[in-house]
Amino acid sequence: MNEKPKIKVATAWLGGCSGCHMSVLDLDERLIDLAQLVEFTASPITDVKEIPEVDVGIVEGAVCNEENAHVLRTMRRRCKVLIALGDCAITGNIPALRNQFNLKEVVARGFVETESTQVGEIPNATVVPRLLKRVRPIQELVKVDLHIPGCPPDADTIWYVLTELLAGRLPQWSETNLRYD
Amino acid sequence: MSTSTDQRTITINPVTRIEGHAKITIHLDDAGNVADTRFHVVEFRGFEKFCEGRFFAEMPQITARICGICPVSHLLASAKACDAVLGVEIPRTAKRLRELMHMGQLTQSHALSFFHLSAPDLLLGYDSDPALRNVIGLVQKHPDIARNGIRLRKFGQEVIKLTAGRKIHADFPVPGGVNKAFTVAERDELLKGLPEAIEHAKFALNLLHIYQDEHREAVETFASFESNYMGLVQPDGALEHYDGRLRFCDLNGNMIEDQVDPAQYLDVIAEATEPWSYLKFPFIKSQGYPDGLYRVGPLARLNVADKIPTPLANTVFEQWRATAKNIRRSSFYYHWARLIEIVYALERTEELLNDPDICGTDIMVSGKPAHPQGVGVIEAPRGTLFHHYWVDENGRVEKVNLIVATGHNNLAMNRAVQAVAEKYVKANRLQEGMLNRVEAAIRCYDPCLSCSTHAIGQMPMIVELVDVQGKVLERVCRD
Numbered sequence: 331m332n333e334k335p336k337i338k339v340a341t342a343w344l345g346g347c348s349g350c351h352m353s354v355l356d357l358d359e360r361l362i363d364l365a366q367l368v369e370f371t372a373s374p375i376t377d378v379k380e381i382p383e384v385d386v387g388i389v390e391g392a393v394c395n396e397e398n399a400h401v402l403r404t405m406r407r408r409c410k411v412l413i414a415l416g417d418c419a420i421t422g423n424i425p426a427l428r429n430q431f432n433l434k435e436v437v438a439r440g441f442v443e444t445e446s447t448q449v450g451e452i453p454n455a456t457v458v459p460r461l462l463k464r465v466r467p468i469q470e471l472v473k474v475d476l477h478i479p480g481c482p483p484d485a486d487t488i489w490y491v492l493t494e495l496l497a498g499r500l501p502q503w504s505e506t507n508l509r510y511d
Numbered sequence: 512m513s514t515s516t517d518q519r520t521i522t523i524n525p526v527t528r529i530e531g532h533a534k535i536t537i538h539l540d541d542a543g544n545v546a547d548t549r550f551h552v553v554e555f556r557g558f559e560k561f562c563e564g565r566f567f568a569e570m571p572q573i574t575a576r577i578c579g580i581c582p583v584s585h586l587l588a589s590a591k592a593c594d595a596v597l598g599v600e601i602p603r604t605a606k607r608l609r610e611l612m613h614m615g616q617l618t619q620s621h622a623l624s625f626f627h628l629s630a631p632d633l634l635l636g637y638d639s640d641p642a643l644r645n646v647i648g649l650v651q652k653h654p655d656i657a658r659n660g661i662r663l664r665k666f667g668q669e670v671i672k673l674t675a676g677r678k679i680h681a682d683f684p685v686p687g688g689v690n691k692a693f694t695v696a697e698r699d700e701l702l703k704g705l706p707e708a709i710e711h712a713k714f715a716l717n718l719l720h721i722y723q724d725e726h727r728e729a730v731e732t733f734a735s736f737e738s739n740y741m742g743l744v745q746p747d748g749a750l751e752h753y754d755g756r757l758r759f760c761d762l763n764g765n766m767i768e769d770q771v772d773p774a775q776y777l778d779v780i781a782e783a784t785e786p787w788s789y790l791k792f793p794f795i796k797s798q799g800y801p802d803g804l805y806r807v808g809p810l811a812r813l814n815v816a817d818k819i820p821t822p823l824a825n826t827v828f829e830q831w832r833a834t835a836k837n838i839r840r841s842s843f844y845y846h847w848a849r850l851i852e853i854v855y856a857l858e859r860t861e862e863l864l865n866d867p868d869i870c871g872t873d874i875m876v877s878g879k880p881a882h883p884q885g886v887g888v889i890e891a892p893r894g895t896l897f898h899h900y901w902v903d904e905n906g907r908v909e910k911v912n913l914i915v916a917t918g919h920n921n922l923a924m925n926r927a928v929q930a931v932a933e934k935y936v937k938a939n940r941l942q943e944g945m946l947n948r949v950e951a952a953i954r955c956y957d958p959c960l961s962c963s964t965h966a967i968g969q970m971p972m973i974v975e976l977v978d979v980q981g982k983v984l985e986r987v988c989r990d
Contacts, residue, residue: 345554347578349579351579375645376647397553427562440560446782446914
């Protein structure tokens, strides 16, 4: 049996809410069709932990800490087409709201000052990645080939982008693609 | 950190097929046995700071972005906190529409946890090929089962969409009520889809019952340990998700506290921090840290409740209680409790759809900030969720405190990892099957680390035995 090789896809969650990945799952039965055409490699929904060489890399979320930056750069090196999925990846969105405060104030509030915290200290062991002073959108660190805006983009839009790419075309946006309500 | 000079550490990074970004380390003693385990949560976003200065009515929309898996939980807890700031009682129809949306969320979130994340372990096997041990592998091996799971989650998402306007981050719950009335056509469409969804839920329960019968011993002892439990209940002790009061039970099911006003949560629970995790560690105040460990979520809710107020779910609940003297300790039973709750959510959905007021148009009351603070509490799919805001006289947010479902389970997840590690790490050697079973113990809790700390990611999984000088004694990689 000479099956056509499947397109390899990897996905990553950086600093975000995972709503964009949930929108991918909202493809519902179309996931079954998609599984015929693409191979999901490293992704939060699989047990493949290292990003291999892939055709398409999909990134959700902003860059909040050093580990996010490392994952993003690894993804860029190993994929041919990099897609920024959703507003956090594209603009920093809600996670970037913390940029108007000093990082020290943000962690002090979270771990020491909150009213329910009784025994509070700021986590500083090497096992937890260092937070960046500023939350950054991903194209500040790497070249992005395609942006899919939305908080989150809906499943129909994600399906449109993926099927256009699978057909060898670059998706063309129309206003209706980008209206989700 | 232990200062023992010959202590060794095993690291699992990251934990996958959970909703968040985490590592696990297992610390060994002189004899090479498990001394301590740590479940590290490695992301942090800082909502408790950057919401300061916002107008309080923006809070539901901002805090929904804490989590895309259960945004409805944050929307509702936040809207309830805002109601409290206004000092209003929302109209009956609005309350029912919010609860309807919540039942859609319970269905979709629990279906995701069972079918998409955990079923690959149960149906393909803990030791099956990691490259296929995921929902896509399930589609290939058991297409009918996967399709049922996908359709069940889809129904839950449809309930949210038709009630609230969109599936993820709807702008529907607002301070004082909701902003969209429900139409007869929307109601009828959901009623039409309901029987199929109930069939899928029964199918899942049946699947799990077969598994539990075939693996009785393993199920009963899987990451089993003693703990306290917390959950909301109705005045008569029945299961409750949208309103209700807090009940705390001890390891044997004896009441510690009952019918606690959730707004008084600061009197009963507090949080500790550890240098090695961005997720805080809540505990029961009267028992101190870390003895005041308690569990929340589906298992805890069924352990504290006296009954389930819908008939079919209550029948299964009777089985739950029959042999266990009310308390189920094995972490595995989170799966069972989750499926029982899906049945409840669907039955409750039907009740709400048939409520004579559900298509009413009295859906919002207006007001001005009347109180300097407000607390909103609900049972999210993963457990009790607290939003607490302090505002000035113009409604500008001055302070925010959040305790999310997965946070409450932080101590418990550490204990669960320890229970499994003790079984699978003996005298310096990593036993076959340890990696995925440790992860599977975490998966029972369906942790939403997006919620709790506020982000997600992935890294290769490497388990290393390392001595204190950093010398690698044994290394297992999985990619």
